[in-house]
Amino acid sequence: MLLKDKTAVISGAASKRGIGRATARLFAEHGARVAILDLDAEGAAGAAAELGPGHVGFGCDVADLASCRQAAEQVIAALGRADILINNAGVTQPLKVMDVRPEDWEVVVDVNLTGVLYLSQAFIPHMRSRRQGSIACMSSVSAQRGGGIFGGPHYSAAKAGVLGLAKAMARELGPDGIRVNSVTPGLIQTDITGDKLTPEMKADIIKGIPLNRLGEARDVANIYLFLASDLSAYVTGAVLDVNGGMLIH
Ligand code: NAD
Structure with missing residues (x-):
């Protein structure tokens, strides 16, 4: 029970096969009371x-x-307090650079990057007042290797922005007792890719993964659990890869 007596807020946790939903289940199993926030009320x-x-x-x-x-x-x-914030909500689009229209750029940057700022801003005053908190932010291996998996360049840009934002928040909020870290998953089997990821594309991607499989939502939930819990009490500003070795750097 790593989260006994803790409360956790998880964004983007409504979709049934998603990383957020798997994280909500895992956190509840570990004793947390969970608040799920999603566009899908x-x-x-x-x-x-x-x-x-x-x-x-x-x-x-x-x-x-x-x-x-x-x-x-x-x-x-509803819960009285918020100890943990998981900035997990995101959207992606498989576009080439010349096909990214202003409205594509806006939605992908707004949800994946600006959303991390806004939801953090909504909870930071509360966490500051209690001088404690753990915030984990969803980036992607796409930010580190320049895409080439599914999302377009606007997705890579937004997820790379998350890394800078999270590191800067970690530096600023550390003295207030608030830790901020990021996760960078490889390809995880959820519904974010819709029906646009073909079996051939999957097989091709697996060829480049030393652990020889795609990731499961639970693989990422486990890392969020580590970052949310006191096991990571001395970890802030870190970026944790969850990619089966797809990118070793
Ligand atoms: P998903 O589509 O199952 O989950 C995304 C959730 O975010 C959905 O419940 C959706 O309703 C919600 N959402 C979308 N826009 C929102 C908004 N404006 N406000 C609040 N909620 C919103 O996909 P997933 O694969 O579980 O993705 C979770 C996160 O992981 C995303 O940030 C995604 O970019 C990131 N990620 C996914 C992979 C992967 O391969 N699946 C890899 C790296 C990073």
Whole structure:
């Protein structure tokens, strides 16, 4: 029970096969009370109900600061406090550089990068007032190796931005007792790729993975658990690869 008596907020945790949902289940198994925030409000409430009593789910658009602030108020009213924030929500698009239109750039950067800033801003005053907190942010191996897996260059750019933002927040918030870290998964089998990832593409990707398989949502949830728990009490500003060796650097 690594999260006994802790409360955890997880964004982008409504989708059934997603990393956020697997993280919510794992955190609940480890004794945390969980708040699920998602653009899909009904899905968020359903996911929380599935976890059992004591967990809550609310609609939240991480790309909208007012929505993040409202969700933070709802979470703190419902759970009393927020010890852990997992900035997990994200979207991707398999586009080539010349095909990225302004509206594609905006949505991918707004959700993946600006969303990390806004949701963190919504919870930092509360964490500061308690002089404790652990924030984990979702980046991607795409940020480190320049894409080439599924997401386009705008996705790589947004996820690379997350690394800089998280490191800067770690430096600034450390003296307030708040740790901030990032995870950089390789290809994880969820529904984010829709039906655009063919079996041939998967087989090709596996050829470049020393551990010889794609990742599972639980593989990333386990790393979020480490970052959320006191096992990582002296870790901040770190980037943890969860990629089966796809990128060793
Ligand atoms: P997913 O599509 O299953 O989950 C994403 C969730 O984010 C969904 O529940 C969706 O409703 C929610 N969401 C989308 N826009 C939102 C918004 N504006 N506000 C709040 N919630 C929003 O996908 P996943 O693969 O579980 O992705 C989770 C995170 O992991 C994403 O940030 C993704 O970029 C990242 N990631 C995924 C992979 C992978 O291979 N699956 C690899 C590296 C990083």
